[in-house]
Amino acid sequence: MASREDFAMTDLFPQKGHDHSRCVDSALREAEKVCDAENARFTDMRRLVFSLIWKSHKAITAYELLDAIQAGGQRVQPPTVYRALEFLTQLGLIHRIESLNAYFGCDMPHHHHLGQYFICRQCGRVAEAVDEEMSNAVRKAARQVQFRIEATTIEIKGLCHDCATH
Amino acid sequence: MASREDFAMTDLFPQKGHDHSRCVDSALREAEKVCDAENARFTDMRRLVFSLIWKSHKAITAYELLDAIQAGGQRVQPPTVYRALEFLTQLGLIHRIESLNAYFGCDMPHHHHLGQYFICRQCGRVAEAVDEEMSNAVRKAARQVQFRIEATTIEIKGLCHDCATH
DNA sequence: TGACGTGATGTTATAATATATCATTTCTTG
DNA sequence: CAAGAAATGATATATTATAACATCACGTCA
Incomplete structure (x- = not known):
């Protein structure tokens, strides 16, 4: 992931043409580090939900995640998604946007x-x-x-x- | 209503023993003024919902309001409550707390x-x-x-x- | 190694929050 | 009063979230 300092303040929102795969790769690496540090398991389901959230810089709802997972062929129920969301939220890997009932990926999960x-x-x-x-x-x-x-x-x-x- | 200045900053939360009927009366008067100024109708239903919200200084959910109204004998459906809430919110007479999905009464609806x-x-x-x-x-x-x-x-x-x- | 305990996920059902749509009533105003 | 606009009634359903119990997966330690 581009470090915070790579962006001028006016680029808090990433450039439209940015290499998003770098965001995703970096977010995954960070998430792994955080899970390691917390002795928490970054299971397949958690990783999947996390990756889907990082598909874009938008916030995504639990049911959009559910649909995306099901579109991938897995028959998953709401509690599974909500559990992954709770886990990721608690570790600070994602944030919930209350006014949207939606979640998005955190850039800097390593510090409170x-x-x-x-x-x-x-x-x-x-x-x-x-x-x-x-x-x-x-x-x-x-x-x-x-x-x-x-x-x-x-x-x-x-x-x-x-x-x-x- | 006690004006803002009647409270020291540490009394932003009202005293436990305060005369709450004064809060309610004053809030109703303010609401009437605002509706007048906006040429908006402060109907019975809107007044009822507003009063129920002002029963306390807590936030109250749409369905708690619905139950309270029904307990009063009226057979009212969710849309009725949500409409009143939308109206009151738009005039600034109440505020929605996103993180609670609940509403509470505004002290100072007269200014943006x-x-x-x-x-x-x-x-x-x-x-x-x-x-x-x-x-x-x-x-x-x-x-x-x-x-x-x-x-x-x-x-x-x-x-x-x-x-x-x- | 394998039984156990814990944590994670699966499964079913349902709770809680919110809105779309059309019918009816009420208010305002000409 | 008639007509149009605004508000509410009524029905149905969409959206968001969780409770409860079953099963599975993984580490650990006897």
């Missing part, structure tokens, strides 16, 4: 982070940011009201630069 | 705002903040990646001060 998600309503792509200023603002506001944060959901919907200009 | 929601997992209460620092951080991050914001979802889960200390 409070991410923020930019979601383009036109092209459907999702980009994850880890912006300290946003995180700090949230933490500061929480401190002011004496709220103990356990999880945050920050989802920003609109138009990515490509879609806004073309 | 990008709100942030603190959700206590213990007592279930939701508090809305309108924190410029958070909003600004989001807008700044969006500007940096040339993203055109259309909507934001900022939901912060954890423990409110009451629940963290008792």
Whole structure:
């Protein structure tokens, strides 16, 4: 995977013509590392679900995953998919977008982070940011009201630069 | 309704013993004003749904509302509830919490705002903040990646001060 | 090695959330 | 009041998610 630094900030969304196979390969390698480190099994089903999520930079729903798996010939039921999603989510390998009931692959599963998600309503792509200023603002506001944060959901919907200009 | 300024920041969540009937009365008056201003009809059904949402400072799901209405003797179907919810949401009288699939009443429906929601997992209460620092951080991050914001979802889960200390 | 325990997946059923569609009623306004 | 628009009623169904129990796969240690 191209490291974070390979992108200028305006390229948080990957270029349209980018070599996506590199994203996928790298994501798989990262996932393997994380599973190893956590002593968790990256089973065939988990790998399949993970790969399907990484087919694009869009978020994908559980039932779209189910359909994709079944299209591949396996007769799989919803719980199987949801279990894989839960596993991957817990390890931080994917993130759930609450406002879409959908999942997408994390770029940087190796470090804990409070991410923020930019979601383009036109092209459907999702980009994850880890912006300290946003995180700090949230933490500061929480401190002011004496709220103990356990999880945050920050989802920003609109138009990515490509879609806004073309 | 107590105006925003009546609360110190640490009282974003209302006091346990507060006079809730004042919240409800005030919310109803505000809602009427907003509907008037928008030339929108605050029908019986909409008023009922709105009042039920304001029964507490927690978020309530569509089907909990449905049950509550039916418990009151009316035989109402899901679309009726969802329509009222859509109407109220569009006017900004209530907000949807994406991570809960639930709705709760807005304190300050009269002005447009990008709100942030603190959700206590213990007592279930939701508090809305309108924190410029958070909003600004989001807008700044969006500007940096040339993203055109259309909507934001900022939901912060954890423990409110009451629940963290008792 | 092989019985066991654990974790993963299979299977069936159903719960919970949400919307499409068309019929009917109610409100507004000319 | 009549006509059109808006709201609700009613029916059906789509979409998202989980409970519960059965079976399978894998590591481990006697």
